[in-house]
Amino acid sequence: MYKTLIIAFISALMSVVVQYGPTAQAAEMTPATPDHAAITSAGGPEACLKCHETNPKVVSILATPHAMKGDKNAPFGQNGCETCHGSSTAHVESRKNLPSVLFAGPNKSSVEARNGQCLGCHQDNLRMNWQGSQHETNDKACTDCHTIHVAKDPVLVKATQPELCFTCHAEQRADANKFSHHPIVEGKVTCSDCHNPHGSPGPKLLKEFTVNETCYTCHMEKRGPMLFEHEPVRENCLTCHSPHGTTQARLLVERPPYLCQECHANSGHQAQPIAGQNLAGQTAANVRAMAKGCVTCHSQIHGSNSPNGTFLTR
Numbered sequence: 001m002y003k004t005l006i007i008a009f010i011s012a013l014m015s016v017v018v019q020y021g022p023t024a025q026a027a028e029m030t031p032a033t034p035d036h037a038a039i040t041s042a043g044g045p046e047a048c049l050k051c052h053e054t055n056p057k058v059v060s061i062l063a064t065p066h067a068m069k070g071d072k073n074a075p076f077g078q079n080g081c082e083t084c085h086g087s088s089t090a091h092v093e094s095r096k097n098l099p100s101v102l103f104a105g106p107n108k109s110s111v112e113a114r115n116g117q118c119l120g121c122h123q124d125n126l127r128m129n130w131q132g133s134q135h136e137t138n139d140k141a142c143t144d145c146h147t148i149h150v151a152k153d154p155v156l157v158k159a160t161q162p163e164l165c166f167t168c169h170a171e172q173r174a175d176a177n178k179f180s181h182h183p184i185v186e187g188k189v190t191c192s193d194c195h196n197p198h199g200s201p202g203p204k205l206l207k208e209f210t211v212n213e214t215c216y217t218c219h220m221e222k223r224g225p226m227l228f229e230h231e232p233v234r235e236n237c238l239t240c241h242s243p244h245g246t247t248q249a250r251l252l253v254e255r256p257p258y259l260c261q262e263c264h265a266n267s268g269h270q271a272q273p274i275a276g277q278n279l280a281g282q283t284a285a286n287v288r289a290m291a292k293g294c295v296t297c298h299s300q301i302h303g304s305n306s307p308n309g310t311f312l313t314r
């Protein structure tokens with residue numbers, strides 16, 4: 001008890017030193033990762049800004065959470081600009097020497113070096129599965145998606161995020177512009193509503209473990225359980241739908257009756273709806289079937305809760 005109080009007091013004292021003390025000293029005392037602690041500071045952000053304050057792009061970082069001096073978890077609460085750019089004493093002495101970590105331009109550091117700076121603070125929560133993820137194994141850098149020197153990082157904004165992803169994922173751009181699509185280009189749904197680009201325990205970087213769990217986060221009414229289930233719906237929504245966009249209405253991969261006939265094509269009205277034979281016991285052609293196909297009658301295609309819903313008609 002007494003001991004914990006002393007420790008609490010000392011660490012409170014240390015954080016004051018870290019915030020207000022000379023930066024070189026802060027470097028030694030900051031409870032950060034070894035990488036960050038090893039930096040011999042060139043003198044805080046002010047020293048860098050002496051030369052860089054005329055570049056509006058550089059200065060825009062001051063409006064971001066990274067520039068919170070009072071937050072000892074933030075770069076400016078630690079070694080300022082050097083928390084990310086690494087030791088830059090030599091650069092301050094002569095601009096012919098570059099800072100030790102560069103994120104852009106022809107001299108940019110290796111992907112490992114760049115990501116290492118970010119992961120020193122951000123290997124948490126959303127990024128639990130970063131190692132081994134599709135983006136990590138394909139040598140993608142945090143800064144391929146994130147922009148740091150900007151007031152609001154475009155990848156964090158619903159409306160601007162897709163454009164960034166589309167620069168590498170052209171197929172999804174094409175899909176999102178098809179006749180039927182999730183309202184992605186409209187800015188109502190965005191990639192990270194369904195995907196975690198930092199890695200996932202499920203397939204295709206999905207946020208949830210399965211496709212269906214991902215869909216249920218918004219289409220809750222499809223979760224069931226239903227009195228009468230339609231087997232393929234429980235198995236995988238993508239048996240009938242495509243997630244980004246299709247040329248058929250309702251994001252369908254194919255139009256009924258063809259969609260249904262892939263599985264229901266034995267005989268009777270399922271096989272010949274257009275000709276109209278044997279439609280639900282009728283012998284004449286049924287115009288409703290001709291016009292719209294199977295879901296005109298089997299409207300509860302995702303399952304039914306009606307006691308009379310055996311055939312998914314109500």
Ligand code: HEC
Nearest residue numbers: 042047048050051081082085088092095099102104105107
């Ligand atoms: C004496 C002036 C001066 C100081 C002090 C200074 N820089 Fe620079 N820095 C420059 C000049 C000039 C350039 C090259 C032109 C440019 O990119 O603005 C440059 C370039 C850079 C670049 C881009 C390098 C590249 O090739 O892509 C980074 C990053 C950088 N400085 C970071 C820092 C950091 C961090 C500090 C503080 C530790 C700092 N600078 C202090 C003058 C300075």
Ligand code: HEC
Nearest residue numbers: 045048052058066075080081084103104143146147148149
């Ligand atoms: C959180 C990490 C981080 C911090 C802190 C940081 N930078 Fe950067 N810096 C970056 C990244 C990443 C880039 C690449 C461009 C981008 O994402 O905006 C960059 C790019 C630059 C460039 C090149 C800009 C250009 O014109 O291409 C300069 C110069 C620079 N930083 C200077 C600074 C200075 C000065 C500070 C402190 C005031 C600072 N940086 C703090 C991460 C950081």
Ligand code: HEC
Nearest residue numbers: 065066073074075078083084117118120121142143146153
């Ligand atoms: C010294 C620790 C530290 C380093 C290094 C660092 N960050 Fe951060 N970052 C923070 C803190 C603290 C926040 C604000 C609290 C939060 O959102 O978790 C933050 C916030 C963010 C945010 C959210 C910004 C917002 O507007 O909400 C992003 C994105 C981010 N960091 C990406 C990066 C990337 C990419 C790098 C590497 C270039 C990096 N960070 C380096 C500590 C750090």
Ligand code: HEC
Nearest residue numbers: 115118119122125126130135140141142145155156192197
């Ligand atoms: C393929 C693009 C992409 C890459 C690569 C990427 N991010 Fe992100 N990041 C995003 C998107 C999109 C979001 C918004 C997530 C959301 O809204 O759920 C985000 C959000 C964040 C946030 C803010 C949310 C939070 O966790 O508090 C941080 C911090 C962050 N990323 C850090 C990183 C770091 C560190 C790396 C590198 C290891 C990285 N990101 C690599 C796309 C990416």
Ligand code: HEC
Nearest residue numbers: 134135138140144145164165167168191192195197204205
């Ligand atoms: C700098 C290029 C780049 C950017 C930007 C980028 N990606 Fe990727 N992405 C890749 C590469 C490369 C792969 C792995 C190869 C592949 O499957 O295409 C990949 C894989 C994926 C996968 C997994 C595909 C699979 O088959 O398992 C998803 C999902 C994904 N990215 C979503 C996103 C999202 C969402 C964004 C925006 C937040 C984004 N990506 C931004 C390059 C990028």
Ligand code: HEC
Nearest residue numbers: 162165166169172182184189190191193194195204211243
């Ligand atoms: C409504 C949810 C949802 C949204 C929004 C979404 N995706 Fe997907 N995405 C999925 C699902 C589900 C899959 C899995 C497809 C499969 O298994 O065949 C997928 C697969 C992918 C793949 C892998 C494709 C392949 O053929 O293997 C990439 C790349 C991808 N998405 C990128 C994106 C990008 C980029 C965005 C934003 C423009 C985005 N997604 C928006 C649900 C979504």
Ligand code: HEC
Nearest residue numbers: 180181188189193194214215217218237241243249250251
């Ligand atoms: C982030 C929320 C969200 C997630 C997750 C989501 N959707 Fe959607 N979905 C929407 C929105 C919003 C609409 C448009 C509703 C509207 O326009 O009335 C929509 C519409 C649809 C439509 C009808 C399209 C049309 O043209 O009428 C289908 C089919 C659909 N989603 C299937 C899926 C499938 C399959 C998944 C899982 C891969 C999924 N959704 C995941 C939000 C989501």
Ligand code: HEC
Nearest residue numbers: 212215216219222232233236237239240241250256295301
């Ligand atoms: C057996 C094929 C099939 C499967 C599997 C399927 N759907 Fe559908 N879905 C359809 C058809 C057909 C329509 C069009 C119904 C109409 O036009 O009235 C539709 C329409 C929709 C719509 C828009 C109309 C509405 O009912 O809200 C959403 C949203 C939707 N499906 C979500 C899902 C989700 C989520 C899953 C997975 C849990 C799923 N679907 C699985 C065939 C299917």
Ligand code: HEC
Nearest residue numbers: 230231232239256259260262263294295298301310311312
């Ligand atoms: C991927 C295969 C598949 C697709 C596609 C499919 N179904 Fe089914 N459907 C099944 C299975 C499996 C059952 C349950 C098996 C059974 O009871 O005969 C079923 C059951 C049904 C039933 C209830 C029949 C009964 O005897 O209980 C109806 C009605 C039905 N489906 C209509 C449709 C319609 C309409 C479509 C197109 C929108 C469709 N199905 C698409 C596989 C599929």
Ligand code: HEC
Nearest residue numbers: 257260261264269270273280281286289293294296297311
């Ligand atoms: C005019 C309304 C109507 C249309 C259109 C219709 N059905 Fe049916 N369907 C029914 C009714 C009613 C039943 C109940 C059993 C019966 O009376 O034959 C049924 C039964 C079924 C069954 C289960 C019984 C069996 O015969 O195996 C399946 C599977 C089925 N329909 C699939 C389809 C498919 C696939 C289509 C489109 C190609 C379709 N239906 C179009 C009304 C319709």
